[in-house]
Every structure is written in structure tokens, then in C-alpha cells.
Amino acid sequence: PAFLVTVGAASIYYWRTLDETAREAHKFSWYWGSTLGIAIVIVLVLLDRSGLNFIQSLADAGTLGENPSEAFINGAYAIFLLQTVTYTGVWGIWWLRMR
Amino acid sequence: MENRLRVLRAERRWSQADLARQLEISRQSVNAIETGKYDPSLPLAFKIARLFAMKIEDIFYDSGQEANG
Secondary structure, three states: OHHHHHHHHHHHHHHHHOOHHHHHHHHHHHHHHHHHHHHHHHHHHHHHHHHHOHHHHHHHOOOOOOOHHHHHHHHHHHHHHHHHHHHHHHHHHHHHHHO | OEEOHHHHHHHOOOOHHHHHHHHOOOHHHHHHHHOOOOOOOHHHHHHHHHHHOOOHHHOEEOOOOOOOO
């Protein structure tokens, strides 16, 4: 909890140091980037449910976690990681387009 | 949206960094506004107008229209 509070406070401080262009970059990037990340996850789930069943294969191989609880947590981490990656990509593209 | 920001800055021999410092924004933001890739918010547009002692519409204009003055 102390770590989260510290990160939260640092985020608020960081946000206040940004000018409006940088804030707009983050807002745009978080909206479209994380939406893209979630869309990728949805596509993967739909592909799995369509008969490919690769998620079950990963689970059987123990890749997703030792038990359902661990698999759920790892899945949540994976979604967050994917959102962060796509957010970062969109953020980079936003600034490249501003040059 | 287009603007005369680069011209006005050049008339005063300010660098983008100089203008950024006076507007309290980043140099990248100044460049994005000058190149028309980012439209400033109304408060920032007013700040720019006050800095140059001009009306907003004398600095910013719609594509296809010329700025007044």
C-alpha cells in the first residue's frame, strides 16, 4: 500500500508539471493505446473460443500459473502489460507526428 | 487551424525555447503549435495573444482564411 500511495502521489506531481500538449498526448495515448491493448485481448479470447483453444494448451503446460488463482492474476498482469505497451506505442507515434 | 506564431516569434528574434519559457510550456509544444499540428486550448491561446499584445484572431485562423492584420 505504501508503494501505491507513493506512486500515486508521484503521478499527481508529475501530471501537474506537464504542459497541456504533454497532457493531451497522455490522454490520447491512454485512451487509444489501452483500448487497442484490450481489443487485442478480446480478439485472442474470441480466437480461443472459436476452437483454437490455445489458452487451455498454455494452462495445461503450466505456463499461465500453478493454479486458477495464479492464472487469473497472471492474466490480469498480461492485460495491464499489453495496455502499457500499446499506450507507449501510441504515445511515441503522437509525439513523432507533432515534430 | 493555422497561425502566425512563427512569423511573430521571428520578428522578435525569439527562439522557440525563448517563447516556450515565456508561455511556460515546452519547446516541443511551441513547435507543435507553430507547425499547426496542435491547436492550443483557449487559455493558452489567450496567453499567447496577451504576450504578443494582439487579438487571438490576428494570430490564429481557420485553414483557408487569412489572419486579420
